[in-house]
Amino acid sequence: MKKILSVILLAISASGFAGGFQLNVQSVRSLGMGGAYCGFARGTESVFFNPGGMTNLKGQNFTLGCSFIFPLVSLQTDAYDNINQTSPMATPIHFYYGGQITEKLFVGLGINNQFGSSSSFEDDWQGRFIVQNISLKTFSYQPTIAYKIHDLISIGAGFVITTGKFAYEKAVPLTGTSTSEGKAVLSGSGVTYGFNAGFFSTLIDNDNMKLTLGGDYRSGQTINLENGVANFSDIPVSLQTSFPAETKFTGKLNLPSVITAGLAFQYNLNEKNSITLVYDFNYTGWSSYDTLAFDFENEDTPDSKTTKAWVNTPTQRFGIEYALNEMFFFRAGGYYDVTPILDGFVSPELPDATQFVPTFGFGMQIGENIAFDISWLHQDTRRTASLTDAGFTANYHRIADVISFSTTIKLFQSKPSDAPSVN
Amino acid sequence: MRNYLILTGIIVTAISCRKVEFDEVERTYGEADFSTYIAVGNSLTQGFQDGGVYEEGQENSYPAIIAAQMEIVFPGMNTWRQPTIYGNGSGYMHLEYVDGEIEVVSAGDTNGYVEDGSWANWGLSEQGTKFNNLGISGITLMQCVAINNDELVINNGILGGFHISIPPFIDQTIPGNPFARFMDFGDNPHVLLGGGTPIQYVDHIEQSNATFFTCWLGDNDVLGYATSGGIPTEIDGTLLGMGIVEFGNLSDPTEFRMKYDSVLTAFSNLGAKGVCATIPDVTVIPYFNTFTVATIKEDKFYTEVWITEGQGTGGTVRVATDADLILLTAVDSIETGMGGTETNPLTDDYVLDVAEVSDVRTATTQFNAAIKASAAMFNYPVLDMYAFLETLKPGIAFEGIGISPTYISGGAFSLDGIHLNPRGYAIAANEFIKTINAAYGSNIPTVSVGAYRGVVFP
Numbered sequence: 001m002k003k004i005l006s007v008i009l010l011a012i013s014a015s016g017f018a019g020g021f022q023l024n025v026q027s028v029r030s031l032g033m034g035g036a037y038c039g040f041a042r043g044t045e046s047v048f049f050n051p052g053g054m055t056n057l058k059g060q061n062f063t064l065g066c067s068f069i070f071p072l073v074s075l076q077t078d079a080y081d082n083i084n085q086t087s088p089m090a091t092p093i094h095f096y097y098g099g100q101i102t103e104k105l106f107v108g109l110g111i112n113n114q115f116g117s118s119s120s121f122e123d124d125w126q127g128r129f130i131v132q133n134i135s136l137k138t139f140s141y142q143p144t145i146a147y148k149i150h151d152l153i154s155i156g157a158g159f160v161i162t163t164g165k166f167a168y169e170k171a172v173p174l175t176g177t178s179t180s181e182g183k184a185v186l187s188g189s190g191v192t193y194g195f196n197a198g199f200f201s202t203l204i205d206n207d208n209m210k211l212t213l214g215g216d217y218r219s220g221q222t223i224n225l226e227n228g229v230a231n232f233s234d235i236p237v238s239l240q241t242s243f244p245a246e247t248k249f250t251g252k253l254n255l256p257s258v259i260t261a262g263l264a265f266q267y268n269l270n271e272k273n274s275i276t277l278v279y280d281f282n283y284t285g286w287s288s289y290d291t292l293a294f295d296f297e298n299e300d301t302p303d304s305k306t307t308k309a310w311v312n313t314p315t316q317r318f319g320i321e322y323a324l325n326e327m328f329f330f331r332a333g334g335y336y337d338v339t340p341i342l343d344g345f346v347s348p349e350l351p352d353a354t355q356f357v358p359t360f361g362f363g364m365q366i367g368e369n370i371a372f373d374i375s376w377l378h379q380d381t382r383r384t385a386s387l388t389d390a391g392f393t394a395n396y397h398r399i400a401d402v403i404s405f406s407t408t409i410k411l412f413q414s415k416p417s418d419a420p421s422v423n
Numbered sequence: 424m425r426n427y428l429i430l431t432g433i434i435v436t437a438i439s440c441r442k443v444e445f446d447e448v449e450r451t452y453g454e455a456d457f458s459t460y461i462a463v464g465n466s467l468t469q470g471f472q473d474g475g476v477y478e479e480g481q482e483n484s485y486p487a488i489i490a491a492q493m494e495i496v497f498p499g500m501n502t503w504r505q506p507t508i509y510g511n512g513s514g515y516m517h518l519e520y521v522d523g524e525i526e527v528v529s530a531g532d533t534n535g536y537v538e539d540g541s542w543a544n545w546g547l548s549e550q551g552t553k554f555n556n557l558g559i560s561g562i563t564l565m566q567c568v569a570i571n572n573d574e575l576v577i578n579n580g581i582l583g584g585f586h587i588s589i590p591p592f593i594d595q596t597i598p599g600n601p602f603a604r605f606m607d608f609g610d611n612p613h614v615l616l617g618g619g620t621p622i623q624y625v626d627h628i629e630q631s632n633a634t635f636f637t638c639w640l641g642d643n644d645v646l647g648y649a650t651s652g653g654i655p656t657e658i659d660g661t662l663l664g665m666g667i668v669e670f671g672n673l674s675d676p677t678e679f680r681m682k683y684d685s686v687l688t689a690f691s692n693l694g695a696k697g698v699c700a701t702i703p704d705v706t707v708i709p710y711f712n713t714f715t716v717a718t719i720k721e722d723k724f725y726t727e728v729w730i731t732e733g734q735g736t737g738g739t740v741r742v743a744t745d746a747d748l749i750l751l752t753a754v755d756s757i758e759t760g761m762g763g764t765e766t767n768p769l770t771d772d773y774v775l776d777v778a779e780v781s782d783v784r785t786a787t788t789q790f791n792a793a794i795k796a797s798a799a800m801f802n803y804p805v806l807d808m809y810a811f812l813e814t815l816k817p818g819i820a821f822e823g824i825g826i827s828p829t830y831i832s833g834g835a836f837s838l839d840g841i842h843l844n845p846r847g848y849a850i851a852a853n854e855f856i857k858t859i860n861a862a863y864g865s866n867i868p869t870v871s872v873g874a875y876r877g878v879v880f881p
Contacts, residue, residue: 072443078853078869082445126871129823173824173834175876236880238520362430376434391820397445401438403431 032361033319051156468558
């Protein structure tokens with residue numbers, strides 16, 4: 001029998017990023033208190049969490065922070081008792097500047113890695129046709145201004161420029177006479193714009209206590225991967241027109257919007273010691289992440305479209321800070337994060353799950369001008385879930401510890417002795 | 424600052440002690456005894472693929488895959504044996520890339536993968552060995568056990584060969600099913616053919632010492648009819664006093680049930696546990712769906728496709744509809760223009776016409792009902808392969824590998840369009856394993872589908 005065939009191949013299934021590609025590590029002080037900051041908003045981190053809170057700053061303030069994320073992920077499938085991810089440590093950074101220009105006008109700049117994910121597996125692992133390595137790294141730059149409308153209310157807004165870099169490697173299930181499978185490597189980058197706006201209000205402020213609240217909205221952003229490059233290797237000769245050594249692709253990565261409302265209540269035990277309680281509520285618009293599609297320039301390459309169907313989810317954050325002698329700050333808190341990924345859409349690279357995460361932090365004020373902060377959070381989740389489109393089900397166990405450090409420097413602040421004393 | 428360092432030290436220590444790995448799963452065979460696992464069935468069981476049985480194909484037969492996994496939960500399993508096939512075995516099809524096109528090259532074509540030198544006598548010297556994989560390509564349930572003496576004669580001849588001693592055929596041998604040569608079927612009971620004692624397929628089951636079995640018989644009772652375009656083979660048995668004997672016709676549902684009961688009785692008498700599998704809807708497989716009336720019209724610029732309906736030369740010529748299925752084997756004839764005109768219609772052996780499709784579907788439904796009823800009577804679980812193949816129809820994925828019943832690109836069917844390839848057999852093996860685990864409380868691990876190859880592209 002001889003038959004001349006035109007083989008129409010199935011599209012290569014694409015993976016995506018599981019939930020949690022939002023990096024909620026943008027303030028070490030906040031991380032000690034469950035990640036809440038919107039209603040607190042006293043420091044430079046307000047640039048990101050609530051620009052309206054920047055009006056609390058005095059002088060010129062700089063914060064530089066870095067987190068070390070140590071992920072450990074293991075999987076168990078019907079075929080394998082245990083599979084380990086080989087994902088590397090991630091080190092997202094944040095930098096903020098916030099300063100007072102006039103009595104009522106404040107400016108700031110934020111640079112941080114708001115979204116990112118990097119997951120790796122051994123090349124020959126069971127799910128290699130779904131993903132071998134995948135990473136997304138974004139840098140956001142946010143020039144910001146804030147204005148004190150009234151002693152009790154301030155507003156602020158920033159323009160956000162985000163650059164994103166994306167890389168994805170997977171095996172292609174095509175066997176040749178001398179190759180058992182092919183490989184696809186996709187990489188691309190793009191830029192997107194958005195905004196971040198917030199308000200901050202002081203409801204009570206007296207010698208005994210202080211009650212503040214804030215609200216913030218960070219817009220969704222879409223990174224267009226305009227000039228993505230796809231490389232296919234180890235493809236049988238007869239199929240190289242469909243999967244060429246190199247072709248371009250375009251794609252879109254939707255970064256979600258986040259709306260936040262927060263409260264902070266400070267109770268002064270005495271002149272130098274105080275207790276502060278904070279609470280934030282986030283609502284993250286993950287439903288924007290409905291599909292992940294790659295359109296290849298080469299017409300014979302089957303385009304890839306993966307349904308993500310994520311859902312919008314709430315996160316509750318709360319924490320407590322005890323300030324000792326205005327010098328040592330002990331913090332503890334936690335957050336309850338509902339996963340945006342329903343069963344049937346859980347991909348092996350980042351098996352997100354609804355979880356409660358405890359966080360701890362410690363800060364030290366050295367003199368008037370320098371502060372150090374450290375925080376630690378510990379995630380430990382188990383989930384049994386499927387990625388239906390890929391036909392993959394596993395028990396997942398994920399542990400991640402995040403240790404963060406930051407330094408804040410305050411310059412050009414008028415000395416306390418210069419301030420009018422309150423009788 | 425010191426506090427700071429101490430805190431960091433505590434955290435780093437805590438992090439280095441983390442354990443996320445899953446423990447090794449404690450394996451159990453549950454209520455099953457996998458000491459001697461016997462697989463009965465046809466070509467699918469024998470590992471037939473790409474139009475033949477060859478070494479790599481047999482190594483990846485679904486019973487071989489299941490047996491290797493069973494041993495994980497039952498290390499005391501007796502050595503599991505298949506009648507080894509060497510190299511190209513009976514010869515098989517492969518793909519070549521010629522002038523920018525992918526071509527299917529059959530064993531007999533130029534550059535074909537012809538049969539191995541060992542194939543001519545394959546199996547004959549191994550008839551004394553007790554094998555675990557008793558799959559025989561081409562075997563029907565009808566041939567497994569006879570319900571009368573005539574059938575005993577015919578079954579013995581089909582499987583073991585006719586040793587004709589009737590004038591003018593004295594001392595002539597008509598070979599039996601070559602894929603059955605690893606089994607001894609005894610001697611033909613017909614007086615004119617030696618008058619010996621036959622050994623039936625079901626006798627082999629009785630002597631198998633099976634403690635566990637998989638039974639996937641019955642496909643050929645439909646498939647043989649379907650793949651020949653609804654034409655049975657006729658043998659003139661007049662000289663044996665049997666008149667015209669037809670093979671490859673659709674089996675009778677009542678007889679089918681009786682014989683299925685006989686097979687399960689044989690296992691049941693051994694006290695064996697096991698699993699039965701139903702017959703897939705054969706009209707879903709690529710063999711019947713690669714060329715359709717629509718694709719022929721498009722490729723050949725025909726306004727109509729002409730076919731011969733019914734059987735033999737007496738069939739009527741008519742215009743085909745989408746309900747008529749064109750066989751994969753029609754490819755060369757289509758190229759020469761057959762089917763393009765009323766005077767040159769596709770012959771009926773290339774067409775499963777709408778009435779025949781209906782017959783095949785009806786028979787499949789009846790046989791599957793018989794399999795389920797019989798299995799229920801003996802309290803054996805059933806793997807519904809019919810239902811499973813339906814789920815493949817729209818295309819599904821395993822471990823990120825897309826699978827569908829599309830010819831070649833679908834990934835799980837071999838080049839003959841009927842049988843599975845190693846990846847397809849691995850998927851089938853996993854379905855058996857899941858059924859076994861569910862029924863007997865074992866936890867045999869499934870295999871990674873991606874570890875088994877799909878179609879080999881040039």
